[in-house]
Amino acid sequence: MKILVAVKRVVDYAVKIRVKPDKSGVETSNVKMSMNPFCEIALEEALRIKESGRASEVVAVSVGSVQCADTLRTGLAMGADRAIHVECPGTLYPLSVAKIFKALVDAEKPGLLFLGKQAIDDDCNQTGQMIAGLLKWPQGTFASKVVLDEGNKVATVDREVDGGLETLSLDLPAVITTDLRLNQPRYATLPNIMKAKSKVIKKLTLQDLNVEIRSDLEVVQVTEPPKRQAGVILSSVDELVDRLKNEARVT
Amino acid sequence: MKYLTAASRLLRHSSRNLSDHRSNLQFFCSIRPSSSGLSYTSLRSYEHLIQDDCFHRKITLKNICFRGSGVGILHCLPKFQSDGIRTHHRNLASTALIPERNKSFATINSDDISYFKKVLGGRGVVQDEEKLDDANTDWMRKYKGSSKLMLQPRKTQEVSQILDYCNSRCLAVVPQGGNTGLVGGSIPVYDEVIINIGSMNNVLSFDKVSGILVCEAGCILENLMSFLDNEGYIMPLDLGAKGSCQIGGNVSTNAGGLRLLRYGSLHGSVLGLEVVLANGTVLDMLGTLRKDNTGYDLKHLFIGSEGSLGIVTKVSILTPPMLSSVNLAFLACEDYLSCQKILVEAKTKLGEILSAFEFLDINAMDLVLKHLDGLRDPLPSSKHNFYVLIETTGSMESHDKEKLEAFLVQAIESGLLTDGVVAQDINQASSFWRIREGVPEALLKEGATYKYDLSLPPEKMYNLVEEMRQRLGTAANVVAYGHLGDGNLHLNISTQQYDDNILAKIEPFVYEWTSKQRGSISAEHGIGLMKASKLHYSNSAETVQVMAAIKKVLDPNGILNPYKVLPTPALSQT
Numbered sequence: 090m091k092i093l094v095a096v097k098r099v100v101d102y103a104v105k106i107r108v109k110p111d112k113s114g115v116e117t118s119n120v121k122m123s124m125n126p127f128c129e130i131a132l133e134e135a136l137r138i139k140e141s142g143r144a145s146e147v148v149a150v151s152v153g154s155v156q157c158a159d160t161l162r163t164g165l166a167m168g169a170d171r172a173i174h175v176e177c178p179g180t181l182y183p184l185s186v187a188k189i190f191k192a193l194v195d196a197e198k199p200g201l202l203f204l205g206k207q208a209i210d211d212d213c214n215q216t217g218q219m220i221a222g223l224l225k226w227p228q229g230t231f232a233s234k235v236v237l238d239e240g241n242k243v244a245t246v247d248r249e250v251d252g253g254l255e256t257l258s259l260d261l262p263a264v265i266t267t268d269l270r271l272n273q274p275r276y277a278t279l280p281n282i283m284k285a286k287s288k289v290i291k292k293l294t295l296q297d298l299n300v301e302i303r304s305d306l307e308v309v310q311v312t313e314p315p316k317r318q319a320g321v322i323l324s325s326v327d328e329l330v331d332r333l334k335n336e337a338r339v340t
Numbered sequence: 341m342k343y344l345t346a347a348s349r350l351l352r353h354s355s356r357n358l359s360d361h362r363s364n365l366q367f368f369c370s371i372r373p374s375s376s377g378l379s380y381t382s383l384r385s386y387e388h389l390i391q392d393d394c395f396h397r398k399i400t401l402k403n404i405c406f407r408g409s410g411v412g413i414l415h416c417l418p419k420f421q422s423d424g425i426r427t428h429h430r431n432l433a434s435t436a437l438i439p440e441r442n443k444s445f446a447t448i449n450s451d452d453i454s455y456f457k458k459v460l461g462g463r464g465v466v467q468d469e470e471k472l473d474d475a476n477t478d479w480m481r482k483y484k485g486s487s488k489l490m491l492q493p494r495k496t497q498e499v500s501q502i503l504d505y506c507n508s509r510c511l512a513v514v515p516q517g518g519n520t521g522l523v524g525g526s527i528p529v530y531d532e533v534i535i536n537i538g539s540m541n542n543v544l545s546f547d548k549v550s551g552i553l554v555c556e557a558g559c560i561l562e563n564l565m566s567f568l569d570n571e572g573y574i575m576p577l578d579l580g581a582k583g584s585c586q587i588g589g590n591v592s593t594n595a596g597g598l599r600l601l602r603y604g605s606l607h608g609s610v611l612g613l614e615v616v617l618a619n620g621t622v623l624d625m626l627g628t629l630r631k632d633n634t635g636y637d638l639k640h641l642f643i644g645s646e647g648s649l650g651i652v653t654k655v656s657i658l659t660p661p662m663l664s665s666v667n668l669a670f671l672a673c674e675d676y677l678s679c680q681k682i683l684v685e686a687k688t689k690l691g692e693i694l695s696a697f698e699f700l701d702i703n704a705m706d707l708v709l710k711h712l713d714g715l716r717d718p719l720p721s722s723k724h725n726f727y728v729l730i731e732t733t734g735s736m737e738s739h740d741k742e743k744l745e746a747f748l749v750q751a752i753e754s755g756l757l758t759d760g761v762v763a764q765d766i767n768q769a770s771s772f773w774r775i776r777e778g779v780p781e782a783l784l785k786e787g788a789t790y791k792y793d794l795s796l797p798p799e800k801m802y803n804l805v806e807e808m809r810q811r812l813g814t815a816a817n818v819v820a821y822g823h824l825g826d827g828n829l830h831l832n833i834s835t836q837q838y839d840d841n842i843l844a845k846i847e848p849f850v851y852e853w854t855s856k857q858r859g860s861i862s863a864e865h866g867i868g869l870m871k872a873s874k875l876h877y878s879n880s881a882e883t884v885q886v887m888a889a890i891k892k893v894l895d896p897n898g899i900l901n902p903y904k905v906l907p908t909p910a911l912s913q914t
Contacts, residue, residue, distance in 0.1 A: 103766035105569065119664045121737075123765035159737070163764045276718050276761035276768060279671075283749055 090200035090241050090261075091146045092135040094169065095190065096128040098153060098160040099210040112310045115210070124160045127205025129167075129274040131267040134235060135203050136168045136275070143237050146170045148197065152189050154178050158290055165285035166277035172290040173197075175298065185302035187219035192298035194224060199262065200241060206231050206266040217266035227259040231268040237261075438869065439908040441530045442898070445512040448489055448533065452509065456491055459501045464539070466490040475534050478527045479520050479581075480784070480791070483869060485528030487514070492539045496614060496622055496653040502535060503651065503899075504620025512899045515647035517589030518560065520581035522791060525646050525868025526589065529903045537588050540653060543567055551659045552611060552628045557588025557652045573659040576603035580777040588652040594644030596864030598777075601825040602695040602733065603660055606643055613639045614654035618895035628656050641890065646866050647901040649894045665737040666695075667744050668769040671751075671760035672724035676802035678756045679726050683798065683824055685756065686730055689747040693740050696731035697825030701805070704779045704821040707834070711782040715775060718761045728824070729776050779821050783832050786817075790833040790843065792850055793822075795860035801829050804853055808833065811845050828863040851877045867905045875907055884910050 100106065101121040109116050124132075135147045149164035151157040152175040161172040175189055194202060207214035214230075221228035229235075229246030233254065236245045241261060248255045249268050259265075295302065323329050333339045456465045466472065467489055476485040493499045506513050512532040519526045528534060540558040547553075551573050555564065562582040565575050577590060579597035589595075591613065594606050603609060612627035625639050642650050673679050679699055686694055700708075702725050709717055719727075734740040744762070751757045763769035783789045796804065805820040812818060812833065822830040831850065835842055851861050855877040862871055862878075875884055888910045891898070898911065 101766045103770065121664060121666070121766060126765075126767075129764075159741075166762075166764070273716075276670075277764050278719075279669075279748055279752055279757070279760040279762070282745060282762060283752070 090144045092144045092201045093148050093199040094132045094135045095204045096151050096164050097125040097208045098122050098157050099125045108313050114311050124163050125205050125208050130271050131203040131205050133272045133274040161290050165288045166282040174290050175293045182304050182306050183213045183215035186216050189300050190220045191223040192300045202264045204266045206268050217264050221264040226264050228264040229257050229259050230266040232265050233268050233270045439903050446510045464492045478524050483524035487528040487531050487534050490534040492536050494539045499616045500620040500622050507619045512902050515651045517586035518584040520585045522865045523868030523870040525904050553659050554656045559587050561585050572662050574662045576609040587655050591652050592647050593866045598696050609658050612656035615642050615650040617650045618900050626654050626656050646905050648905045663733050663735045665734045665740045667732045668763040669730045670718045670772045671728045672719050672758045673726040674758050680798050682756050693732040693734040695733035698729040698776050699824040700727050700821035703819040707782040708775050708778050711785040712778045719759050786834050787836045788838045792831040793863050793865040794829045794854050795863035798827050869904050873907050
């Protein structure tokens with residue numbers, strides 16, 4: 090069975106985000122970029138399934154500008170067998186990515202598609218679900234545990250939902266999006282980094298996939314949330330009551 | 341807070357000896373929340389964890405961090421059981437070497453207190469026993485003074501007035517910053533007045549073009565780092581104590597740290613100082629010029645003199661720009677010789693982008709994995725004898741990554757490395773750094789530690805460790821780690837409890853060994869109280885005499901940080 094894993098190149102989780110002065114977006118030039126943490130978890134899960142003998146190949150896929158190749162290299166260094174880079178400049182929204190993936194899945198025919206539950210730059214949490222909708226595949230989102238059965242026919246997925254854990258049974262092929270507690274991603278070891286150099290990153294364009302995307306969304310403005318006001322130490326209960334009544338408007 | 345006070349009083353009464361600071365069951369646990377590198381927090385811990393801010397130290401809680409795993413404070417509080425409280429005896433050998441209290445120093449009286457209250461206001465005069473307790477004890481919990489008074493000036497003028505007064509009254513003083521020093525230099529030996537600079541913590545100016553930062557001496561290093569982060573610059577030094585240490589203290593001790601390999605020592609980065617001398621004279625040398633050859637460059641006297649020549653009140657420092665591409669590799673070597681060869685290779689192949697080169701041996705690694713939560717072995721497949729951490733900092737991600745990977749590939753192919761991992765994002769990098777920066781903390785949790793900080797020729801460095809292991813056998817765990825790139829070894833001997841027999845096997849052997857190699861008995865930690873009598877191992881008699889002469893000129897009454905840095909006999913000769 091082939092497993093496809095979608096990975097996204099985002100601003101590194103630990104970087105302090107700054108908004109561009111013209112408020113058109115977030116500052117991304119000269120800022121450390123890395124693989125989306127949830128995508129790392131997705132890739133790790135795929136690798137573990139392959140190591141248990143259930144899958145024959147793990148393919149890392151990324152959609153975006155030229156620099157996505159860096160993220161794919163990381164994926165290959167972690168252990169993916171090959172990578173596909175769909176070159177597509179400009180901002181991409183989940184629906185566009187989903188359409189691209191539909192075309193890719195039709196071509197590659199994997200048994201499982203793993204994604205991170207959401208990207209930490211837009212927090213959309215839509216791509217996995219949309220792909221499943223377009224493909225008419227079952228989906229198990231926010232997975233905190235994935236167990237495949239003997240014949241790779243059914244996946245049992247524990248989902249983290251607001252009320253607790255929900256267990257679903259999915260017929261393969263299926264889309265699974267991964268949540269934080271699914272696993273702890275491995276480090277890219279030197280031997281694997283060296284092996285990754287000889288692994289292939291196939292480049293595709295939108296024309297190759299016969300996909301047309303247009304965006305119905307336009308970002309008008311990006312601003313920082315209002316700065317948190319410092320707390321004030323009050324000198325007496327009377328002052329507190331006064332402030333509560335007049336400033337906080339507590340009746 | 342009330343609970344803490346009551347409980348601490350209870351604990352104090354349970355101590356057999358109330359006034360003897362040597363056997364004191366009070367247990368301070370210094371923990372580092374794993375955010376932003378490491379913040380020092382001092383808590384009192386009994387059977388259960390106390391999730392509270394400490395009275396004296398600031399906790400800087402950050403969710404995003406450069407060297408930390410971004411987990412909140414609760415995850416890092418150590419789990420101490422009641423047998424974790426250990427009695428701390430100052431070993432007799434070193435007590436013998438601590439000089440008697442200098443009889444020419446006066447003791448404080450009520451007139452002094454009223455004067456200080458007039459100058460500093462009520463808030464600046466601290467006589468509260470709880471707070472003094474903390475200020476009297478060093479981070480290692482090895483030394484404890486008995487000062488009855490702590491002053492917290494807010495302006496240089498106040499420092500000047502205090503010192504002038506103390507000089508005229510012949511009251512000894514101890515300048516204190518973050519109190520994170522490891523040689524007992526920041527706490528009183530007897531009843532010296534503590535002058536804590538922590539309240540002078542303003543950033544005065546920052547030039548965005550030149551990167552020159554001017555700030556007061558009480559600014560915490562980590563806060564300066566955050567400030568500079570916003571401006572696109574970094575501090576030229578970085579050390580594990582960044583959450584609590586203050587820049588004035590860093591300058592006074594010529595702190596080294598993790599970035600010295602790349603940015604050099606503070607003697608190079610500090611452009612100017614404002615210092616208050618023992619008699620209250622304010623020396624304004626707060627230049628912001630990169631080049632200024634006009635007369636004797638006096639600021640270098642104060643950099644590294646550990647508060648014995650003057651109190652630093654303002655610092656002007658050159659900060660390097662923040663570069664976007666930081667890469668970190670955690671590597672394993674079979675033997676020490678390979679570590680050295682890797683160092684040479686790294687310097688030539690990585691060249692200008694190399695920014696840190698650290699090593700730790702297998703004992704250090706085991707301790708860290710044993711005591712620190714949330715850390716996993718980056719190379720779990722097998723046990724390795726030596727681990728090396730290499731960091732590169734540059735302006736072009738692709739160029740740096742290519743260079744680093746080419747270097748690593750060659751190193752593996754030539755057999756210098758047995759394994760390694762490269763951090764793929766900042767979080768992974770932080771966890772690797774946490775391993776290296778967490779060794780002192782792990783040692784603290786393991787038991788008693790005899791800590792030595794030596795500069796040695798890199799080829800000979802590990803020979804000392806092996807000889808020490810032979811000498812001590814199974815009696816103690818000899819742990820080695822340090823700034824291999826700078827030739828700086830942190831040799832730590834870990835035992836269950838302080839034991840004079842073990843100390844006798846360590847000292848003076850370690851100092852004599854170092855001296856024979858013409859090494860330094862204190863590469864970056866300084867002399868403080870711990871090594872004041874050992875100065876001759878790394879300095880000729882004539883050199884020490886000149887040091888004493890300079891001390892006499894700048895501080896004739898010897899009130900600034902007495903009993904430290906210079907050996908008492910040398911001072912009495914002048």
